[in-house]
Amino acid sequence: MNNMAMSNTAKNSIGNEVHHSIADLARRLHDVPEESEHDDGLLRSVTAAAIENVPGARHAGVLLVDKKRNFETIAPTGPVMSQVDRIQVETGEGPCLQAAWNHQMVLINDIAGDPRWPAFSARVVNDTPVRAGLSFHLFTHKGTIGALNLFADEVDAFSVESEEVGLIFATHAALALGAVRQQQDFRSALASRDTIGQAKGMLMERFSIDAIAAFELLRRLSQDTNTPLVDVARQVIDAEKPVKA
Numbered sequence: 001m002n003n004m005a006m007s008n009t010a011k012n013s014i015g016n017e018v019h020h021s022i023a024d025l026a027r028r029l030h031d032v033p034e035e036s037e038h039d040d041g042l043l044r045s046v047t048a049a050a051i052e053n054v055p056g057a058r059h060a061g062v063l064l065v066d067k068k069r070n071f072e073t074i075a076p077t078g079p080v081m082s083q084v085d086r087i088q089v090e091t092g093e094g095p096c097l098q099a100a101w102n103h104q105m106v107l108i109n110d111i112a113g114d115p116r117w118p119a120f121s122a123r124v125v126n127d128t129p130v131r132a133g134l135s136f137h138l139f140t141h142k143g144t145i146g147a148l149n150l151f152a153d154e155v156d157a158f159s160v161e162s163e164e165v166g167l168i169f170a171t172h173a174a175l176a177l178g179a180v181r182q183q184q185d186f187r188s189a190l191a192s193r194d195t196i197g198q199a200k201g202m203l204m205e206r207f208s209i210d211a212i213a214a215f216e217l218l219r220r221l222s223q224d225t226n227t228p229l230v231d232v233a234r235q236v237i238d239a240e241k242p243v244k245a
């Protein structure tokens with residue numbers, strides 16, 4: 001077998017491994033357990049697979065930022081990833097934040113020589129082994145934005161192939177978050193319905209009114225106090241609970 005044939009065989013083998021990894025993640029996305037309450041499990045699979053399959057990637061994680069600018073790192077593959085995110089939060093700048101806020105992919109080939117985020121770059125070079133980065137915008141969901149972030153310990157570590165494969169894993173990360181949060185929203189809606197129902201029952205018994213009148217009372221209290229309906233219901237339930245001696 002000549003060198004060209006061997007090279008093509010190696011590339012095909014690597015490509016098959018990537019496709020198998022992606023296929024496995026896709027299957028897992030359709031099998032998120034109903035009792036799952038956290039993003040970490042499936043996302044850890046995504047970030048772990050990303051550093052195995054994205055050429056050049058050594059560290060990976062997902063950074064979430066809500067509308068109050070609260071930051072959270074999810075599924076980091078190691079302490080270096082968490083440290084880089086912490087530097088971004090403390091300096092208020094960096095490729096991950098830009099990708100999250102501006103809905104784009106951000107490539108940084110040489111952190112030490114890149115002028116875009118001077119405070120971030122100086123601290124990363126001084127405090128970590130990271131020298132290159134690749135970040136992908138994930139989604140905007142109810143005021144929360146996210147980015148999948150990949151980092152390398154060598155300059156110019158990321159290629160066009162890295163960008164293409166990284167984008168696939170970013171898509172899976174977005175789907176994973178979406179699947180879990182959809183379940184969380186559904187459970188939250190059910191809990192709210194049960195809370196409101198319990199409060200209605202208490203008002204019906206206390207004031208000898210029907211369900212429609214009880215709900216209207218809760219609704220008026222919500223409007224008059226500018227308080228979410230479910231919070232008013234909780235207050236009614238707490239007020240009706242017997243005081244412990």
